[in-house]
Amino acid sequence: DAGITQSPRHKVTETGTPVTLRCHQTENHRYMYWYRQDPGHGLRLIHYSYGVKDTDKGEVSDGYSVSRSKTEDFLLTLESATSSQTSVYFCAIGTGDSNQPQHFGDGTRLSIL
Amino acid sequence: GQNIDQPTEMTATEGAIVQINCTYQTSGFNGLFWYQQHAGEAPTFLSYNVLDGLEEKGRFSSFLSRSKGYSYLLLKELQMKDSASYLCAVQASGGSYIPTFGRGTSLIVHP
Numbered sequence: 282d283a284g285i286t287q288s289p290r291h292k293v294t295e296t297g298t299p300v301t302l303r304c305h306q307t308e309n310h311r312y313m314y315w316y317r318q319d320p321g322h323g324l325r326l327i328h329y330s331y332g333v334k335d336t337d338k339g340e341v342s343d344g345y346s347v348s349r350s351k352t353e354d355f356l357l358t359l360e361s362a363t364s365s366q367t368s369v370y371f372c373a374i375g376t377g378d379s380n381q382p383q384h385f386g387d388g389t390r391l392s393i394l
Numbered sequence: 395g396q397n398i399d400q401p402t403e404m405t406a407t408e409g410a411i412v413q414i415n416c417t418y419q420t421s422g423f424n425g426l427f428w429y430q431q432h433a434g435e436a437p438t439f440l441s442y443n444v445l446d447g448l449e450e451k452g453r454f455s456s457f458l459s460r461s462k463g464y465s466y467l468l469l470k471e472l473q474m475k476d477s478a479s480y481l482c483a484v485q486a487s488g489g490s491y492i493p494t495f496g497r498g499t500s501l502i503v504h505p
Contacts, residue, residue, distance in 0.1 A: 312490075314492070316495075321497065322497060323481065323495045323496055323497035323498050324437070324481065324483075324495040325495070326492065326494075329490070329492060331490065337490075339492075340494075371436060371437070377490065377491060378491070379424055379425055379444075379485060379491045380425060380442055380444065382427055382429075382439035382442065383439075383493075384439070385436035385437050385438070386436060387435070387436050388435075388436060
């Protein structure tokens with residue numbers, strides 16, 4: 282299995298609180314991604330990183346920020362969580378080469394009440 | 395932008411063959427991935443197609459027709475453990491090669 286660890290695995294919090302999810306890799310891959318997965322929508326890209334301190338927005342980036350200060354860590358922050366951000370969040374890593382698949386972490390189930 | 399369409403749900407019988415279709419519209423095409431995702435778990439890579447034709451990997455095969463914007467995943471000799479969601483993901487040409495995922499097809503295999 283690709284070395285990807287997401288933490289926490291489950292979290293319940295209240296509307297308006299800040300939340301940070303962590304993704305840690307041991308594969309030294311250049312690219313890291315954050316997705317959310319919701320029923321009826323599939324996997325949607327929130328933000329991605331193509332190197333330390335290099336990040337870009339995905340399809341559903343509003344309300345989220347990211348940081349990558351080290352190759353191995355990619356953080357996703359919800360500055361002020363809303364109920365619409367209740368979802369399962371997956372981190373993925375990849376080489377960025379066109380014929381190489383992404384490898385996904387086990388996901389974080391986030392509930393915002 | 396991209397538009398990717400898959401059936402929402404399919405059912406099949408253990409031991410049978412099932413074909414899961416994926417149609418796509420994209421401004422430029424670079425490649426297509428299939429992933430398997432069991433309930434409550436992470437997606438895992440199944441196949442990658444970049445040229446037209448059939449790629450076979452054991453019980454699973456994947457087909458691509460670039461001119462028709464069409465792919466399918468063929469699962470043979472179905473087993474109960476094949477009950478899962480199957481995700482089609484399309485890479486557009488140019489840029490970062492980040493694929494866009496379809497909504498997934500939930501396959502239920504019954505005895």
